[in-house]
Amino acid sequence: MDPARLLIADDEEVIRETYAEILRAAGHEVDVAADGVEVYEKVRLHAYDLLMTDLVFPETNGIDILQEVKRIRRAMLVVIFTGHATVENVMRAFRCGAFDFLEKPVSREKLLELAAKSVEIRNMGAKRRALAEELEGQRFEVMQLKQQLGLDDPFSKFIGSSSIIRGFIETIREVARTDSTVLLTGESGTGKGLVARTIHESSTRRAAAFVEANCVVYSEGVLHSELFGHERGAFTGAARAKKGRFELAKGGTLFLDEIGEIPAATQLLLLRVLQDRSFERVGGEETLEADVRLIAATNRDLQECIRQGTFRSDLYYRLNVIPVHLPPLREHPEDVPVLAQHFMQRCAERLSRQVEGFSEEAMATMVRYSWPGNVRELENMIERAVVLNRTGTVEHKDLPEAVRDSASGPAPGAAPGTLREMERQRIREAIRDAGGNKKLAARKLGIHRSTLYAKMRRYGLVGDERVGEDPSRETRHEESETPTLVSTY
Numbered sequence: 001m002d003p004a005r006l007l008i009a010d011d012e013e014v015i016r017e018t019y020a021e022i023l024r025a026a027g028h029e030v031d032v033a034a035d036g037v038e039v040y041e042k043v044r045l046h047a048y049d050l051l052m053t054d055l056v057f058p059e060t061n062g063i064d065i066l067q068e069v070k071r072i073r074r075a076m077l078v079v080i081f082t083g084h085a086t087v088e089n090v091m092r093a094f095r096c097g098a099f100d101f102l103e104k105p106v107s108r109e110k111l112l113e114l115a116a117k118s119v120e121i122r123n124m125g126a127k128r129r130a131l132a133e134e135l136e137g138q139r140f141e142v143m144q145l146k147q148q149l150g151l152d153d154p155f156s157k158f159i160g161s162s163s164i165i166r167g168f169i170e171t172i173r174e175v176a177r178t179d180s181t182v183l184l185t186g187e188s189g190t191g192k193g194l195v196a197r198t199i200h201e202s203s204t205r206r207a208a209a210f211v212e213a214n215c216v217v218y219s220e221g222v223l224h225s226e227l228f229g230h231e232r233g234a235f236t237g238a239a240r241a242k243k244g245r246f247e248l249a250k251g252g253t254l255f256l257d258e259i260g261e262i263p264a265a266t267q268l269l270l271l272r273v274l275q276d277r278s279f280e281r282v283g284g285e286e287t288l289e290a291d292v293r294l295i296a297a298t299n300r301d302l303q304e305c306i307r308q309g310t311f312r313s314d315l316y317y318r319l320n321v322i323p324v325h326l327p328p329l330r331e332h333p334e335d336v337p338v339l340a341q342h343f344m345q346r347c348a349e350r351l352s353r354q355v356e357g358f359s360e361e362a363m364a365t366m367v368r369y370s371w372p373g374n375v376r377e378l379e380n381m382i383e384r385a386v387v388l389n390r391t392g393t394v395e396h397k398d399l400p401e402a403v404r405d406s407a408s409g410p411a412p413g414a415a416p417g418t419l420r421e422m423e424r425q426r427i428r429e430a431i432r433d434a435g436g437n438k439k440l441a442a443r444k445l446g447i448h449r450s451t452l453y454a455k456m457r458r459y460g461l462v463g464d465e466r467v468g469e470d471p472s473r474e475t476r477h478e479e480s481e482t483p484t485l486v487s488t489y
Contacts, residue, residue: 002123004115007042009033009053009065015104019052022108028115036060036068043072050099050118052111055082055089063092070097075125077118081106087388094351094387154201157194159342160335161430161444164327175322176202181274183259183319184297186326189376192297193257195326200253205293208252213245215266216258223266225282234283246279246290254292259319260300260311267312274318294319329371329378334426336367338445339375343382344394355386361396369403424459427452431461 006028010016013034020030031046033039035057043051051069055062062080069078077099082089085103093101102110155169175182176199184192193212200210218226221235229244245254262270273279277290296319305311329336340358348355358366371377381403385394396404427445434440442452455461 002119004028004049004119004122005046006030006115006118007033007039007046007048007051009035009039009051009062011035011054011057015054019106019111022111023115026112026115036065039065040068040072043069043076047073048076049122050077050079050114052079052081052106052114055080056084063089063096066093066096066098077121079114091384091387099352154198156443157198159339160332161338161426161433162332162334163429164332165335166429166433168327171324172199173202175199175324178322179204179293181293181319181321182295183302183321183323184295184326185302185323186297186299187328187372187374188299189374190326190328191375192299192326193255195324196253196255196295196297199295200255200293203253203293205252209249210253210255211245211249212255212257214257216261220263220265223262224269227266228269228279228281229284230282231284234281238283241281244281246273246292247288249292250289251291252293254294256294256296258298259296260298260302260305264312267315271312271315271318274315329374333367336371336378337363337423338426339378340366340382343379344386347383347386351386353386353389354392355389355394356392358394359396362394362399365396365399365404369406423455424461427455427459427461 004023006023008016008019008023008030009032010019011034016032016034020032023030031042031048033042036059039051039053042048051065053062053065057065062082066078066080069076078097079100079102080093080098081102081104083104085101090101100114155173158165158169172195182196182199184195186192196212197210200206213226215223224230225234225242225244227244227246229242229247230238232238232241269279273290274294278287279290280287302311302316302320306313306316329339337358340363344355344357347353366378373380381400384400385398389398427441430441430444431438434444438452439449442449445452447455
């Protein structure tokens with residue numbers, strides 16, 4: 001086996017030298033560092049395969065070292081070890097890109113295993129780079145072909161097969177064909193930003209820019225400058241002219257999030273833009289054209305804001321040309337399994353974790369939970385479960401206490417029947433919507449075609465004229481006959 005190039009950082013000399021001697025005896029090249037400064041100096045000079053660092057140092061910590069090392073050498077593997085592990089530290093380390101997080105003392109076997117793994121990953125990286133160079137020249141051509149054939153569908157980002165989601169997708173398909181102003185409403189976490197971007201990518205303006213501005217993060221004066229730009233010397237600190245979001249989005253789409261939070265003076269300026277399709281920079285005299293499609297979003301009841309006098313009614317009617325309401329997750333709980341599996345697979349791949357699916361009890365609990373934070377809350381919970389999971393399957397006990405305690409009854413709006421019945425119905429609907437095309441239906445459900453066929457056999461859908469042809473002519477994939485929601489979607 002090729003030797004690994006390793007760096008061990010610990011403020012206790014006995015620990016770092018002990019670990020170093022174990023690894024050197026196995027034939028690996030090992031350097032040591034006593035603090036963060038020494039780590040950074042050596043990382044700049046040498047491309048190590050792996051850094052093993054303590055969490056606690058007198059003047060810094062392992063998380064900060066991890067972040068700086070990743071900034072210097074993004075591909076370097078970093079393992080953090082400590083005698084003071086907490087859930088918060090573990091999750092923060094993995095989010096910052098840690099390869100592993102271990103408790104002291106680290107055994108000889110574990111040290112050697114990490115060194116061997118770093119060599120394996122280095123060699124895999126070399127092969128991957130060679131393949132990437134070979135494929136790079138073909139990507140643009142493939143992208144062009146997909147666009148020509150209509151396969152690059154922006155709406156494929158929407159995960160779910162419930163009647164609510166199918167109807168919602170059809171609505172925004174129609175909206176995307178127009179150039180009118182759109183007002184997106186819905187609770188926080190329902191995906192208003194994703195919807196806005198999808199409308200843009202499906203519109204006649206898709207070749208131009210999609211520009212976002214969150215209206216709640218700026219003070220009134222700063223918001224004016226962010227939206228409309230400013231001239232040099234317009235105010236203290238304006239050392240140069242700056243284009244605003246309306247100029248940056250010329251020919252494209254401007255997405256204004258949290259539109260219900262903008263102050264009265266900005267509301268008046270925005271109204272003028274919508275009426276006249278023109279504006280001036282702050283401190284400027286030249287009138288500029290506002291060639292943009294405007295999409296606004298809010299989680300507030302703007303009609304109630306009008307009654308309270310905090311939002312202009314004339315601006316509301318200008319924004320509310322095409323209203324689109326995003327349904328909360330509790331109104332379509334049958335989509336929770338497919339969303340959960342989608343987030344789990346994506347998160348596991350991003351964090352290099354081996355997590356395959358959910359137990360049936362865990363999935364049933366998630367379906368019953370009301371998800372006040374909607375899809376964003378579900379995604380964050382799945383990430384937490386993936387980071388902390390050690391068994392490969394997310395169990396009921398792995399879910400947050402709030403989810404376990406609040407999901408004792410049926411979810412609001414849940415369809416009657418068992419989870420198996422819900423899954424069977426989702427499969428039938430997906431195949432029907434795909435016109436009997438199993439490959440397309442499997443892609444919509446987020447599963448492999450062979451998995452779809454296995455589920456069709458399990459639920460007695462093979463040969464059912466309402467779901468299409470018999471899949472027996474296709475290659476079959478053997479699965480357990482025990483119905484389970486583990487790796488369902």
